[in-house]
Amino acid sequence: MSGTENIISLNLATTRQQWGFAEAVEGCVKAGITAISPWRDQIEAIGLDEAARLVREHSLRVTGVCRGGMFPADTAEGRQKALDDNHRAIDEAAALNADCLVLVVGGLPGSSKDIAGARQMVLDGIAAMLPHARSSGVKLAIEPLHPMYAADRACVNTIDQALDMCEVLGETVGVAVDVYHVWWDPNLAGAIARAGRMNRIFAHHICDWLVPTTDMLLDRGMMGDGVIDLKSIRAMLEEAGYHGPQEVEIFSKDNWWQRPGDEVLETIKQRFETVC
């Protein structure tokens, strides 16, 4: 592996309560963190041009833009609206020269109980945005979310399921491997190896799974505070040929979002050295 690439990237959701885009960039520069992954609302708040200027000024690597996706909808109009939004997301990712656009694919539309149908809408949606992604040079990273989000956030819930979609869709579509979502998977090692053989590992997100977890969305843990064997999963990824950044994405309303951003970044750097 190229050791220089195994760096920290800060997913800006990790400090979203403390910092906007500009403050987060300043915090990262001060902390010596050279890669970020912003959310679209954060880009919108500062403006795409200014965001891109800051990225260039500080020579930051953008490991992803969060997020496209949310394809399923009850109506054709709703699905078209999602596609239009995904086109804009591609443009933003291109403007920031991001490694990928992360896709959180969406759950069941309206009052539907048809998860197979929702999954088909996801496949159709990615297929529809793919020409624009390809012509823009933007990779699409399907992020399988934990099955506890299958109903309301993402009906793609395992790496294998995402890879099955990649096989149908062809090049430019891969996976973002977020340990929070996949650590429990009995076939994790096999799925990561398969993703490597397909050359489709576009991102590696890290945090930790706390016991107990008190909120299904906003109680993610700092690396080392939970039960995920981060070193082992990183080894699987490197074995599969992925040697890129580890993007720290922690939604933590009662803990890390309540602390000063600088403290959060220092903790991330310490933990990155010891448990990742």
Place this chain on the structure above:
Amino acid sequence: MSGTENIISLNLATTRQQWGFAEAVEGCVKAGITAISPWRDQIEAIGLDEAARLVREHSLRVTGVCRGGMFPADTAEGRQKALDDNHRAIDEAAALNADCLVLVVGGLPGSSKDIAGARQMVLDGIAAMLPHARSSGVKLAIEPLHPMYAADRACVNTIDQALDMCEVLGETVGVAVDVYHVWWDPNLAGAIARAGRMNRIFAHHICDWLVPTTDMLLDRGMMGDGVIDLKSIRAMLEEAGYHGPQEVEIFSKDNWWQRPGDEVLETIKQRFETVC
């Protein structure tokens, strides 16, 4: 299928805040529900002999005893203690002539991050209790739990994973298919079909997945109030050769546990006719 077997069974956790064992039996008899699945603390509270007497008196079918399992532990002593408890659970299931002993297998022991190791402890634990189960005529039903419980309740999280264990362990071990835990599985249909071919479907548990879910353990929904396509999953099970009872298991601290037990049972009966 034999229509007479597709009956409601009341998992007594559904009314655990309202009723003990005897009251639940009385409520079921009054409501015309002829099958139950008790928890061991409920059996212990009334005494095994009295529980067995009530079951015989009312000619109740016992679709399962909840629960054995919880195999992983940090120490050999801890694992032996779990085995001793599982032996007693087999004896209770035998005394009640239960269709199976449900196994909630346990999560990561102590501060372990080794989920593969925990899974091995589960396999070893079931293997160790299997001779007593066989000589007692008690089937063991591994219940794959939702991946959100992988750390603290059960490291067996898909039907396929449970079936892989069944293949290693041999006869007498099967699966309890609880829709709450498996509805999201991209390979659900395939896994149920495989379980059918192996003749290992020992139970079918129902409830619903609410959106939003406000508590990871105690916010299960009544059938029809959530997003699970219960009819489709039942069809998969019948296609796979399972035509037995549908056991209603709802942990609902803020809703169904707060209502009179008779009302809960009437609602279950209505929903069973319309959405199951």
